[in-house]
Amino acid sequence: MTAPLVEVEQLQTYFPIRRGLLRRVVGNVQAVDGVSFSIARGKTLGLVGESGCGKTTVGRSILRLVEPTGGRVAFDGLAVRDLRGRDLRNLRRRMQVVFQDPYGSLNPRMTVRALIEEGLIIHGLGSARERVDRVVRAMERTGLSRQALERYPHEFSGGQRQRIAIARALVLEPDFLVLDEPISALDLSIQAQVVNLLIELREQLGLTYLFISHDLSVVEHVSDEVAVMYLGRIVERATAAALYAQPLHPYTLALFSAVPTVDPARRRRRIVLVGDVPSPSNPPRGCRFHPRCPLAESVCREVDPPMVSLPEHAVHCHVAARELARSGGNASVAAATIAALLADRATPPTATLSPG
Amino acid sequence: MIERPPHPRLSPPPRHAPLLAIKNLVTAFHTPAGRIPAVDGVSLSIERGRTLGIVGESGCGKSVTAMSVLRLVASPGRIEAGEILFSSGGTTLDLATLPEPAMRSVRGGRIGMIFQEPMTSLNPVFTVGDQIAEAVLLHRRVSREAARARALEMLQLVRLADPRQRLDEYPHQLSGGMRQRVMIAMALACDPELVIADEPTTALDVTIQAQILELLSELRARLGTAIVLITHDLGVVAETCDDVAVMYAGRVVEQAPAAELFARPRHPYTIGLLAARPSPGMKHSGPLCTIPGMVPLPQHFPAGCRFHPRCAYARLPGAESGSGRVVPLPAGELPCNAAVPPLHEVAPGHWVRCFHAESLGPPRSAQEIAAGGLFS
Ligand SMILES: Nc1ncnc2c1ncn2[C@@H]1O[C@H](COP(=O)(O)OP(=O)(O)OP(=O)(O)O)[C@@H](O)[C@H]1O
Ligand SMILES: Nc1ncnc2c1ncn2[C@@H]1O[C@H](COP(=O)(O)OP(=O)(O)OP(=O)(O)O)[C@@H](O)[C@H]1O
Ligand code: SF4
Ligand code: SF4
Ligand SMILES: [Mg+2]
Ligand SMILES: [Mg+2]
Numbered sequence: 001m002t003a004p005l006v007e008v009e010q011l012q013t014y015f016p017i018r019r020g021l022l023r024r025v026v027g028n029v030q031a032v033d034g035v036s037f038s039i040a041r042g043k044t045l046g047l048v049g050e051s052g053c054g055k056t057t058v059g060r061s062i063l064r065l066v067e068p069t070g071g072r073v074a075f076d077g078l079a080v081r082d083l084r085g086r087d088l089r090n091l092r093r094r095m096q097v098v099f100q101d102p103y104g105s106l107n108p109r110m111t112v113r114a115l116i117e118e119g120l121i122i123h124g125l126g127s128a129r130e131r132v133d134r135v136v137r138a139m140e141r142t143g144l145s146r147q148a149l150e151r152y153p154h155e156f157s158g159g160q161r162q163r164i165a166i167a168r169a170l171v172l173e174p175d176f177l178v179l180d181e182p183i184s185a186l187d188l189s190i191q192a193q194v195v196n197l198l199i200e201l202r203e204q205l206g207l208t209y210l211f212i213s214h215d216l217s218v219v220e221h222v223s224d225e226v227a228v229m230y231l232g233r234i235v236e237r238a239t240a241a242a243l244y245a246q247p248l249h250p251y252t253l254a255l256f257s258a259v260p261t262v263d264p265a266r267r268r269r270r271i272v273l274v275g276d277v278p279s280p281s282n283p284p285r286g287c288r289f290h291p292r293c294p295l296a297e298s299v300c301r302e303v304d305p306p307m308v309s310l311p312e313h314a315v316h317c318h319v320a321a322r323e324l325a326r327s328g329g330n331a332s333v334a335a336a337t338i339a340a341l342l343a344d345r346a347t348p349p350t351a352t353l354s355p356g
Numbered sequence: 357m358i359e360r361p362p363h364p365r366l367s368p369p370p371r372h373a374p375l376l377a378i379k380n381l382v383t384a385f386h387t388p389a390g391r392i393p394a395v396d397g398v399s400l401s402i403e404r405g406r407t408l409g410i411v412g413e414s415g416c417g418k419s420v421t422a423m424s425v426l427r428l429v430a431s432p433g434r435i436e437a438g439e440i441l442f443s444s445g446g447t448t449l450d451l452a453t454l455p456e457p458a459m460r461s462v463r464g465g466r467i468g469m470i471f472q473e474p475m476t477s478l479n480p481v482f483t484v485g486d487q488i489a490e491a492v493l494l495h496r497r498v499s500r501e502a503a504r505a506r507a508l509e510m511l512q513l514v515r516l517a518d519p520r521q522r523l524d525e526y527p528h529q530l531s532g533g534m535r536q537r538v539m540i541a542m543a544l545a546c547d548p549e550l551v552i553a554d555e556p557t558t559a560l561d562v563t564i565q566a567q568i569l570e571l572l573s574e575l576r577a578r579l580g581t582a583i584v585l586i587t588h589d590l591g592v593v594a595e596t597c598d599d600v601a602v603m604y605a606g607r608v609v610e611q612a613p614a615a616e617l618f619a620r621p622r623h624p625y626t627i628g629l630l631a632a633r634p635s636p637g638m639k640h641s642g643p644l645c646t647i648p649g650m651v652p653l654p655q656h657f658p659a660g661c662r663f664h665p666r667c668a669y670a671r672l673p674g675a676e677s678g679s680g681r682v683v684p685l686p687a688g689e690l691p692c693n694a695a696v697p698p699l700h701e702v703a704p705g706h707w708v709r710c711f712h713a714e715s716l717g718p719p720r721s722a723q724e725i726a727a728g729g730l731f732s
Contacts, residue, residue, distance in 0.1 A: 050561040157650045187413040187651050188588060189666075192632035192644040199643065214562065221634035221644070258566035260591030262618050263635050267595075272570050273563045275517075276531045 004038035005076055005176060005208045006062065011035045012070035013054075013061045017281055029281045031057040033232035034071070039225075041175070044202065044209040046223030046240065048216060048255070050277055053229040055212045059178040062210070063095050064088075075176070093123050096169035098162070100181035105165055106153040112139075112164055113149040119172045138171040141204075142197060159190035163197070170201065176208045183218065195222060216259050220244050228252045231288040232280050238313035246335035248313065248320040251289050253342055271342050287318065294345040295319050295338070373443045374401040375550055375582050376425070381438035381452070383417075383424045392654045394420040394433070396606035399699055402599070404549070407576060407583040409593035409614065412603030413651050418586045421603075422554050425451060425584075426469060427459050442467070444549055465495040468543030468581075470536070472555035477539060478527040484511070485523030488542050495546045510541035514571060533564035537571070544575065554586045569596050590629065594618050599705075602626050605652055605662035608699060612706040622702055622713045624667045660693035661710065667692065669712055 012035075014028040032054045039045045047055045061068040064080060073080040075091060083091050099105040106115055116135045120126055126134060136146055142163040153161055162182060169177055179198065183191045195218060201207060213219050219226055220240050227237040228249065236249040247253050250271075257268040273292045278284055287305050290296040299318050307314050308321045313331050315321075319341070323334035383395040395417040402408040410418050423429045425440055440451040444466050451462065463469075471477045479487060488507035492498065498506070504523075511519035514537040527535055536556060543551050553572070557565035573596055576583055585597055593600050594614060601611040602623065610623040621627045628647040649666040652658060664670045670692045692711060699709040 050563060159650060188590075188629055189413060189632060189647040190650060192646040195634070196643040196646060217634045254563060258562045260565075260569070260589065260595040262590045262594040262630060262633065270566060270570070272566050274567075276533055276564065277561065 003041075003077070005041040006039040006210070007074040008038065008058075008062065008071070009036050009073075010071040011058065011061055011068055011073060013057050013066060014069045027281050030232050030283055031280055032061060032068070033283070035229075035232075035234050036071075037225075037227055037234065037237060039176075039208055039210065041208055042202070042206050043224045044211050044222055046219035046226040047210060047212045047229060048214060048219055048226060049229035050214070050255070052277065052280065054232045054280070055229055056180055058229075059097065059180050059210055059212060063092070063097055063178060065097075089123060093119070093125075093172045094174050095176045095178070096172060096174040097178040097180060098165050098169050098182050100184050106161060106168075108153055111150050111152060112144070112156075115153070115164060116168045116171050119168065123172065125172070134171050135167075138167040141170060141201065142167040157190070158186050159193055162186060162194055166194075166197070166201070170205075173205075174207070176210070178210045178212070180212045181214070182211075183215070184213065191218070198222065216256060217261070228255065231278065231283050233288060233316070235289065235317070236313075236315045238315075242312045242331065246313070246331045248315040248324070248331065248335050248338060249289075249317050250293050250295050250319070250338065250342060253339060269339075269343055287316075294342055373441075373448065375404045375443055376584075377401040377439070377441045377443075378421070378425070379439045379441070381421065381424055381440065382436045383420050383429055383433055384436055385433040387432060390655065393606055393657065394654050395424060396654075396657070397696070398438075398603070398606070398608050400601045400608050400611055402550070402582055402584060405576075405580045405582055406598040407573075407585055407596060409597035409600045410584060410586045410603060411588060411590055411593050411600060413588060415651060415653065416603040417606045417654075418588075418603055419554055422469075422552050422584065422586055425552060426463055426467065427451060427454070427456075428463075442550075461495065464491055465546045466549050468546065468548035468551040470539045470543045470551065470553040470556045472558050478535060480527055483524050483526055484530070484538050488538070488545050491542050492545050506545060507541075510545050511538070513544070513575070514538070514541045516541070532560055533567060536560060536564075536568055540568070540571065540575070544579065544581065547579070548581060550582045550584065552584045552586070555588070556585070557592065558587065558589075565592075572596065590618075590633070602629075605657050606654060607662065607709065608707075609663065609709045610707065611699075612703075616703070616706055620703075620706075622706065622708045622716070623663075623710050624669050624716070625663045628666075628668075658693065660691070660695055661697050664692040669716060671712065 011032055013032040014030055016025040017027040017029060018024060019026045035058055037045060047058065049055055057066065060066045062073050075095065078091070080091065113135055116138055117131050120131045120134060139146065139148065144160065144163050144167060153164065156164065182198065183194050186194060199222060202209060211219060211222050223240045225237065226240050226243045227234045228251065229235065230251050236243065236247065236252045247256055254271040254273050257271045261267055271294070275292050278291060284291050286302045287293070287300040290300040293300065297318065305316045305318045305321065307316050308324055310329055310331055320334060320338060323337050324331070327333035378398055378400050381395055381398040382393065385392040385394060398417065398421050410421065412418055420429065420433065424435050429435065435452050438452060442449045442451050451459065485504060485507045488510055489500065489503035492503040492506050508519055508523060511522055516522050516534060516537045530538065557568050560568060569592065572583065575581065587593060597614045599611065600614050600617045601608045602625065603609065604625050610617065610626050617626065621630055631645040632647060634644055647666050652662065658665050664672065671689065672691050672693055690711070697709050697711045699707050702708050702713050
């Protein structure tokens with residue numbers, strides 16, 4: 001086991017809600033509330049969950065693009081929060097981010113060369129000549145031709161713009177990349193090209209990734225470990241193989257089952273959840289998933305479920321904890337029992353046509 | 357895992373005139389920069405009571421096709437050629453040329469519509485109840501009370517929580533999933549024979565999407581409404597549609613029953629798309645299959661088969677294939693860039709627009725093709 005490159009402990013990021021003339025704080029959006037994980041050097045952690053569950057905020061908090069309100073983030077053994085001045089700048093060079101939107105994230109008035117070079121200038125790296133060499137090298141790595149140097153982003157397709165964004169991150173020779181929905185905005189036939197590129201770069205350069213996406217098949221393909229978030233918390237985390245083969249948390253099962261797939265081997269019995277995702281400004285007490293959970297019991301409404309850990313798998317759920325205890329820690333037995341329970345209870349209510 | 361039970365599907369009704377038959381539709385935009393042939397010879401048909409999925413990548417002309425059927429193509433676009441035959445109540449109307457007043461009674465009446473972003477289609481200043489009642493009054497000779505009662509009935513039908521209270525709420529008071537339920541209620545309020553749904557779940561979360569797809573399937577089974585479901589998500593089509601039309605660069609390149617299409621894709625583009633998806637076993641077997649190159653813009657649609665610059669099977673005179681591998685051209689054969697391949701039937705109900713669909717060997721699944729490494 002190598003020491004983790006990124007360690008996140010009880011990370012908390014709240015955003016104040018202000019109202020009225022005096023912009024008084026009337027509450028908090030609990031965007032991230034007690035998230036912990038670590039990523040070993042050269043590995044990829046996939047982060048999945050529905051819109052607004054806090055995935056982007058986790059990424060931004062690690063990079064200190066937003067200031068966390070609590071918890072600890074360590075990068076290569078250094079406490080990120082304590083870094084100032086040059087150390088902070090150096091850290092910012094070593095951690096880069098690629099956003100979803102290859103349109104919005106590139107300044108349309110800058111040439112490809114200026115866009116990729118910008119980080120080198122900010123960090124005062126290399127002479128003018130060395131910078132051009134590094135820009136060209138980063139472009140070659142991402143499959144962009146030298147001819148693109150003096151052109152503008154609008155002259156490129158979505159897939160190529162995403163390559164520019166990746167080159168822009170790579171030119172600083174980072175150790176760690178936060179990839180926030182890097183393929184969501186791309187055409188279907190282009191997504192595989194970018195996925196292959198990201199995997200190739202990771203292997204060649206020994207990069208470490210936090211890979212945020214709502215495409216569960218792509219996350220499985222890219223990640224070593226996967227964490228599932230719901231309303232600001234990680235509800236389950238495991239190796240990709242264990243999570244996809246034996247999901248233990250009722251939300252993970254519902255999420256996996258809800259994703260439509262062309263592959264019959266992947267199709268699961270659909271568990272349709274009732275209701276909407278609650279607001280992170282007023283999360284339910286106890287288990288945050290309880291208002292929508294088909295397996296909720298009275299303890300779930302009161303007590304926040306603690307984490308239960310197996311060697312390759314961790315889950316926060318009372319029922320999963322009980323089933324794991326009952327099966328002597330056998331995740332596949334527990335997973336099968338939970339799936340069967342859900343199949344029993346989660347039949348969607350049938351509508352009645354007659355008006356009231 | 358456990359096998360998922362199929363969605364409630366109607367057994368296919370007898371094959372007579374299809375409910376809607378689009379033939380060689382051409383819709384183009386005339387911009388200062390030139391003519392943009394967004395839809396350029398689309399042919400497809402939908403049978404009564406069935407769900408047809410139209411899939412394709414961004415810009416391939418899905419929405420413009422839908423808007424053409426509804427005759428809502430935004431200026432500077434217009435339908436330039438083709439027929440849109442809608443067979444309803446014993447008569448067949450050509451929607452491509454139907455006068456606007458008659459079209460108004462079809463739109464929202466016999467053909468309902470649901471769009472991706474309900475907020476842009478719902479009027480923010482009217483309550484949910486008033487909007488549905490208004491849609492009913494536009495097409496039915498009923499009293500205001502009856503229209504309101506119908507609105508309530510529809511909200512109950514789409515299983516909106518607290519329907520009575522929701523009647524008097526405004527769209528902004530509802531969540532995305534709730535608004536989409538209201539859109540569905542409105543689309544179904546006049547008992548349409550056909551509903552056109554353009555990306556109805558794309559803006560929603562997956563668990564909410566599952567609710568809406570479930571609802572659509574259930575309503576279709578119960579009311580017998582035919583549905584055209586436009587989406588870029590192959591999974592959504594595989595799980596909810598009876599038939600599928602795959603579009604590429606302004607044309608339908610393949611149409612078949614869903615089960616047939618996903619088990620035995622025949623068009624190189626469909627095969628490429630399916631093979632590019634990661635599947636559980638593929639993680640350790642090397643990179644994903646990719647389709648080289650990128651989606652062409654309508655201004656730059658290639659000649660002949662529009663897929664030829666990216667097609668691994670293209671037969672071309674020189675080394676023009678996007679894959680770099682050119683299948684040699686036998687003497688006397690037309691190269692793929694010389695003529696538009698016709699949409700022809702390769703198996704019952706399975707239509708393909710490719711010169712070489714028959715000669716690509718026995719039909720196989722995309723996974724087998726991927727494993728065989730024909731696309732790389
Ligand atoms: N700067 C901010 N100020 C206030 N609230 C914020 C801010 N950034 C995010 N939030 C809120 O925090 C919650 C989590 O947002 P976040 O963007 O992290 O979610 P996400 O999981 O990335 O969602 P998506 O899948 O839609 O990108 C949301 O409720 C969001 O509205
Ligand atoms: N008002 C317009 N003026 C000019 N071109 C247009 C107009 N509307 C659409 N187009 C062009 O027509 C083509 C087809 O667009 P359409 O909206 O049908 O694509 P789509 O398949 O629905 O894509 P998406 O998946 O992105 O919704 C596009 O290339 C688009 O640029
Ligand atoms: S703790 Fe209870 S409510 Fe939460 S996921 Fe588990 S069973 Fe459901
Ligand atoms: S017609 Fe030729 S280029 Fe077009 S899909 Fe078929 S083989 Fe490929
Ligand atoms: Mg996000
Ligand atoms: Mg569209």
